[in-house]
Amino acid sequence: MTVPEVSRLVFRIPATAVLGALLFAITATPFAWAAPGLAVIYVVPVAAIAWVLRVRTTADRERLVARTLFGRHVVPWSDLRAFRVSERSWVRAVVEDGKELPLPNVRTRHLPALSLISGGRLADPTEDVEDAEPVPVPSAPAEEPREEDAE
Template identity: 40%
Template sequence: MAALARMRMSRVALVPVVLLAVCALPFAAAAPWAAVVLLLPLLAAAWVLRVGVDVDEGGITTHSLLRPRRVAWDDLAGIRIGRDARLRLVTTAGGEVPLPVLRARDLPRLAALSGGRIDAP
């Protein structure tokens, strides 16, 4: 099933990750065990490239660093906006699924992509 939209973090967020890697290099070169510090920029880069939301005809798929989670349109009860403007899907089973890169300002776009399944604010 082809995605209608893929919403990811801006690739500009990789600039601080590169700076973190450059700053970690001298520390990592100081001792063999300190090379573990280089895992931090790698994890940060993986997070920037991986985390996001896909919307398609079948539902919404959220991608975290470890695994994707899919919510079919039939299982969607609504959307909750948290105090920090983060969006969460509310399922018919009563659970909540965070939408990692979306904020309240993205709700009109998400409503348009849903084909009328989510009410626009």
């Protein structure tokens, strides 16, 4: 069986998350109509739906595109210097001038796929794991037999 060639990767929130925002809108309806001016609560599900549908990171053979709610950053692979991983496993792209751009919805587990789609321009950080020396795991101390077991 042959694996099909992938030409584009899209990292986004699943579209089913829109259902959560719609459920919030439905359950907020009694509150929204309780008094004049409370209908502004519908801004929350509308913003959540826009966020789910808009925010994403797309990678293809030529470039990396990070779309936020109100903007878009296009970075050609040639301008990308490295990836930086935050403490919470979110990934940022470091460009030639040292500026860091957040990559929405990209986690550390996606780095091998990004390395593959870049055509080898960025090294796969998981490849060196096999060459590294194994870390010794301390063994648990052996339990001494209890007096009750000896009988």
